[in-house]
Amino acid sequence: MFNLGNLYCNQNEKIKGFWEIENYSIPVTIICGEKTGKVVTVCSGIHSCEYAGIQSAIELSQDIEAKDIKGTLIILHPVNYSGFFKKVAAILPEDGKNINRAFPGTIQGSLSEKIAYHFSKYLYPQLDFFLDIHGGDVFEDVMPFIYAPGIGSEEIINISHNIANEINMAYRVRSKASTGAYNSAAIQGVPALLLERGGKGCWTTDQVSEYKKDISKALVAIGVLNSSSLSKETLEKTINQIEIKEVRYIDSHLKGYWYPALNPEEKFKEGDLIGEIKDCFGETLHTFYAEFDGVVLYQTVSLSININDSLIAYGKL
Template sequence: MSLHIGNYQVEPGEKKNGMLEVGEHDPKLPMTLICGKEEGPTVLISAGIHGAEYIGIQTAMELSREIKPEDVKGNLIFLLVANPSAFKDFVRFTVPEDGRNLNRMFPGKEDGSLSERIAYTMVNKLYPKADYFLDIHAGDTSERVMPFLYFPGGASEDVVEASKNMAKATDMAVRARSGSLIGACGCAGAHGIPSLLLERGGGGVFTREEVELYKQDIRNILIRLKVLEGEEVHTVSQSEVNKATYIEAETEGFWYPALNAGDQFSSGALLGEIRDVWGDLKKAYYGEYDGIILYQTVGMGIKEGDPLVAYGMMEEGE
């Protein structure tokens, strides 16, 4: 069966590159469409919702070039850079045209700001085609994250379980339930699409090792979904975070994290401090329970309300 997205139609055994239109005067979004020779599920893979998260973008670009239609059962939709202006301008978190976080704008608005229009385009032009959804992120320019992923906790139980099944196909040590419905992954889950948001690395850079690990994770998922043939590769056992805490700065200043992404700590451990320009302590943050650092800000200059640390309490995975 052929695949039709926007102005593009791809027949079985074909691959096409194209640009997805948002609004008449908006940036167009680059995509690659792969229509397999045999029938199967359609998997949407997006990257670049945060434009400076280059590990995810590079992973999506390489996989879209490497995977051949004759090896696919079903269809693959690669949205290569969902936030192109942030990608070009090295902007963290937001869409430069409106200063808003695209991953907080779903399901979007047809006549809203640019971030809302991009979200609306994804929800209305891509989600209806997708049986599964993978949203590839990374630590932004000011962040470091351990390799982990979110699955949508606000979806129906069958969608949650299907999402967790995909999560277990990856070689990421931690999976975490997200209750958000305003991000791309959570919104897709609410639309009945099993989904994941994947995280790795940071600093606005990528390494060859990180990209290859990400590519293996995505291939593992596609093998589990029977879109690709092969054997899953696993070297890491996975645990689930059953509680997560997100700390935001209560004051501006200079941020000094005490731990690294992926570090485990005991209840009461120092997580980081905010100091003023003279080095005097303004605020210290401590862990409320035994946990693991999922991600944290590594940029020194912070303002009130900036994210500082996300950490979780783990239970043993299956």
């Protein structure tokens, strides 16, 4: 039997319900297989407008049955449930905080911090792997890529990167951050990955189809999903993944209008134009140039920019 707060799932059973945390409800599907094995979480919607990941998690929760699982699979869809219906980007409406920045959390904190605390205290200790499913928010566009932890024990980092390498995404970024749900899991001793795909406040069936393949391939590699439940095409390894060890994250030091010069997944050379910030009269306030040869991982696509807003992230090639 698997227990998550108020939810209980027996062997060879699939249940749907809400994980209740401090009077806050997170929709969850728990699937316990016919045989015991690893315990894995697929987490979506920590950011409530990252729709491709949320829809992929919902469809996987419908597609996968107990007969397909060895061990236990927990699917959260989505974590930021209230933000999903309010269409609020990045933050939890109840406290105005980014849940992903609240980890490892505290029971004495605001709701975001309490949610993070319950992950750290009650979910992570039961897990063998944590998959955090993201995508560009309403103001972002991203290319498909993977974040894998760079902080934690060597064993946990290696397991995480080895699973990432089985997924058909062209780039894997070695994270240097200690914040975030997946990094927090890795520091706590749980192998973890963050997957990115989609953005701009929309989703397509093609995006979801590809995302489901990504997630399913990871679940097979981890050992919780039976490969017999997937097609030969889904299981096929078609990409030689490149690891990116250095990333530039550029935030705005101005309030203005943002004009990116590149697109996600586009490669460029050192010194190439990345983008400009202009004022309301069209006059250039600041111009950004590439510090090295690289590829665009994600960027803001909204015209309006405030001080400290993220503009672009690019990796060194």
